[in-house]
Amino acid sequence: MANPTSRETAPRETVLVTGGAGYIGSHVVLALRDAGRAVVVVDDLSTGRRAAVPDGVPLVVGSAGDAELVAATIAAHGVGTVMHFAGSIVVPESVEKPLDYYRNNTVNSLALVGACVASGVERFIFSSTAAVYGMPDAMPIDEEAPTRPINPYGRSKLMTEWMLRDTAAAHGLRYVALRYFNVAGADPAGRSGQSSRLATHLLKIAAQAATGQRAEIQVYGDDYPTPDGTCVRDYIHVSDLAAAHVAALVHLEAGGDSQTLNCGYGRGYSVREVLDMVETVLGRPLPVRTAGRRAGDPPALVAGTERIGRTLDWTPRHADLETIVRTALAWEEKLVVAVP
């Protein structure tokens, strides 16, 4: 029998979660813990919060691009899988500071993947984005659609997908790149949620307005070629997205091949429909104003979900807009009380 204290022979079952103190990463840490998995987080706390990492989960404060730190963490914790959430995520900021985005999203991912290869990590799960598609020609978007990102954020993520594909071909690493559509909502048990005050996402803005932290909500454009003129997005509940990561882990552990998968529900809601639902759940109107279009917004983004459906053992459990809105509002109310 293997000596459990030996690093050479100990089973490498721990999952290293980079960016585990952030919005999505913290929900994945909860899902992994709920599934009985051992987890270690590496996060530089640039946008994440220490409090988002549950008690009992080791947090290594540092950069996911620090190859020495990552290698030491892999060795110390017996890491066999890396889930990579750490990154910079604000699209307009990526236009103003492209090199910051290439550094944090691409260069740091290169160092991380290199450390994984050098340390013999066999499984890698990557947070990619619908932004890799740019302005798609057809809807819903399947994974074979052309990747033509229209901003540095999308390009910085697409380059990491390419790096993973080439690394998988050359080394023993297998990966799942998950292309998230619009992630929203919060843990239904109230353990985590979107905590960044600077978030730019529609539902976060609406939740801030609902709790009196924001004077109004601007609708960016009502003259798009969509049924009500406002942009359509495929909103996926963050806890369903977290469950998709656990399913991707199971897929790779069972010897499954490398995959690139959309994460959405395959149906879209307009900005107006989202705001109507927020008002319905609140039982009162919100100050909503129509403003001009925001640069770079595609009229509609809806995920093709056939591939994730046949590849992963994943059943969405929170796939209705009302649940997404209710959990987002409940989290915001909790946040306002905790950090007024």
Ligand SMILES: NC(=O)c1ccc[n+]([C@@H]2O[C@H](COP(=O)([O-])OP(=O)(O)OC[C@H]3O[C@@H](n4cnc5c(N)ncnc54)[C@H](O)[C@@H]3O)[C@@H](O)[C@H]2O)c1
């Ligand atoms: N939120 C969305 O709608 C969305 C959509 C598509 C893809 N994504 C991707 O999902 C991932 C997580 O996004 P999020 O919404 O949870 O953002 P977030 O800002 O809440 O989380 C990012 C986390 O990474 C940490 N971090 C950033 N750079 C780091 C570094 N170099 N080393 C270590 N830690 C670092 C931050 O402190 C934070 O805890 C990102 O890679 C993002 O590109 C998010």
Ligand SMILES: O=c1ccn([C@@H]2O[C@H](COP(=O)(O)OP(=O)(O)O[C@H]3O[C@H](CO)[C@H](O)[C@H](O)[C@H]3O)[C@@H](O)[C@H]2O)c(=O)[nH]1
């Ligand atoms: O105050 C706001 C905020 C947003 N919107 C609109 O609401 C929709 C959703 O906007 P978000 O900012 O919530 O999300 P995006 O669709 O712009 O971005 C999402 O998809 C991108 C890919 O295209 C990236 O992956 C990004 O991280 C992810 O949040 C867009 O039509 C936007 O114009 C408003 O009308 N008012």
